[in-house]
Amino acid sequence: MILPVIMAGGSGSRLWPMSRELYPKQFLKLHGEWSMLQETILRLDGVSMREPLVISNEEHRFVIAEQLRQINKLSKNIILEPVGRNTAPAIALAALKAVGEGDDPLLLVLAADHVINKKEVFHQSIIEAEKYANAGHLVTFGIVPTHPETGYGYIHRGEEISLGSGLAYKVNRFVEKPNYDIAESYVNSGEYYWNSGMFMFRAKKYLAELQKYRPDILQKCIESISAADCGHEFISIPQHIFSECPDDSIDFAVMEKTADAVVIGLDADWSDVGSWSALWDVSAKDQNGNALNGDVYAYNVQNCYVNSEEKLVALVGVDNLAIINTKDAVLVVNKDQVQDVKKVVDFLKSEGRQEYKQHREKYRPWGLCDVVVKNPRFVVNKITMIPGGSFSYQKHHHRTEHWIILSGTAEVVMNDKTFLLTENQSTFIPIGIEHSLNNPGKIPLEMLEVQAGSYLGDDDIIRIKDLYGRC
Incomplete structure (x- = not known):
């Protein structure tokens, strides 16, 4: 049976x-x-698939776990x-x-941040690729270019290379990003595909080729895995x-060197959604x-x-714009200049801003914690705790906390005392008191948390016990 390996790393800035950085596009709707x-x-x-194996970096562990x-x-x-360390080591770990x-x-092997609109065509390509992978080939999916x-x-x-009803081709070569004239000649020749970064092969076959070349x-x-x-x-x-571990892609480490690479064409309305204009291209549109x-x-x-995430956005008499509204930032950009969004990110980094x-x-x-108000002396958080969360x-040595329950049931522990709070009830946590909060119910617990004190940094959280291995 096939084991999907989902590559969910990366922290791109093109869809700011x-x-x-801590919530890249693969986690967005x-x-x-x-x-x-x-x-x-x-x-x-x-x-027919096994449960997926997802590979990502340490900072994204909780959002991935929640989404799975x-x-x-x-x-x-x-x-x-x-x-x-790039894709070659990541796939080796899997x-x-x-x-x-x-x-x-x-x-x-799939990237977590691609759009494929023609699912049935994609499924058929997987079935075809399975024949070649079982025959000892390393298969890559080449996207039939549209422009x-x-x-x-x-x-x-x-x-x-034909196996029964399937049709694939030996990989002649991989080509880096070309200029426009060369790209146009590639498309006109009918002999080139876009490199999707999607693959299929036997686990032991990949490891054998990696042993040979890297x-x-x-x-x-x-x-590392041991x-x-x-x-x-x-x-x-x-x-x-x-x-x-050396940093290298699967293309450079294995696929460009092996004699067993084959490519299967995929024409399934694919996009890697690399910009706001690319997302507009694949989105449903009005008249x-x-x-x-x-x-x-x-x-x-x-x-x-x-x-727009929250607020009303009104547009009058404009054309060819991308407008993105989040809780703490708004972007307005001409769709022909979306490649310059990264300049905004560079500016924010240089100014030491968190956005x-x-x-x-x-x-x-x-x-989930939503920071509603942040001040040097107090912070107001809207907390949403999943059932069973804690x-x-x-x-804390420097802050007090006041918890107000909005919906659900909270089990509060303060020193050796345990009690329940429900909607419209609250409690106060003085400085130095050992405490915890659990959601014993079947629905999410929602509450407001007001932190107040001379210092509100996360390093004033003195953990004594933790369900998630953070002590």
Whole structure:
């Protein structure tokens, strides 16, 4: 059976302000009911698959766990990299984990942040790829190009390889991002595909090719997976070992060197959603060419993309704009200049501002914290705690806390006293008191938390006991 390996790392800035360093685009609901990570996994429904194995970095562990829990796909199946080392080592970790469990599955390697609108076509390509992967090939999925694109690498196909009804081609070469004239010649030739970064092969086959061409990468990955901490819900890779692993992509490390690479063409309305204009391209539009999401009013407006999280956005007499409204930032950009959004992010970094890094809302292992008001002497948080969630048993040296229950039931522990609070009830936590909060109910607990004191930093959380291994 096929094991989906979902690559969910990265912290791109091209979709700011919705995409942030600590909450990149793969976790956003940009093109459907679910986040892009969730859509990537749910898109596989209809093909016989195992539970997915997700690979990401340490900072995103709680949001990934929550998103997998929401679609009933959480099963200690998240590999956490302490540092990014590109795709060749990441895939090696997944292959080693699978082989270490006494198996040699087909790995279907997918990025967590792609859009594929023609799901049935994608499924058929997976079925075709399975034949070639079972025959010992390393399969890559090449996107049938629709126009000369300078933002993608290309794959030049060679001779045909047919297995029954399937049709694939030997990979002649991989090509870096070309200029427009060269890209146009590639498209006109009919012999080139866009490089999607999606693959299928046997786990042991990939490891054998990695041993042949990059044994240094394989050795560090073997050491890393052997020393991994598999407690709690995650497979945590040790930093002191993995940080010594060379940084290389699967293309450079294996696919450009192996004699067994084949490419299968995929024409499934694919996009890597690399900019706001690219998202407009794949979005449903009204009769005026507008893609409008959220509370939006548009009069005499054409060819715009608007995404509003909360507030009403009204547009009058404008054309070709992308307008993105979040709880703490608004972006207005001409769709022809979306590549310059990264300049905003560079400015925010240089000024030491937090808007490049994180949203007002922050994911925690127990749920979500929305920082409604922040002041040097007090902070007001809206807390949403999932059923079964729990704060650490903790204390503070510099702040008091006041909890007001909005909905649900809270179990409060203060020193040796335990009591329940329900809607419209509250409690006060003095400085130095050991305390915790749990959600014993079946529905989310929502409450306001008012922190007040001379110092409100997270390092004033003195954890005594913790369900999530943070002590």
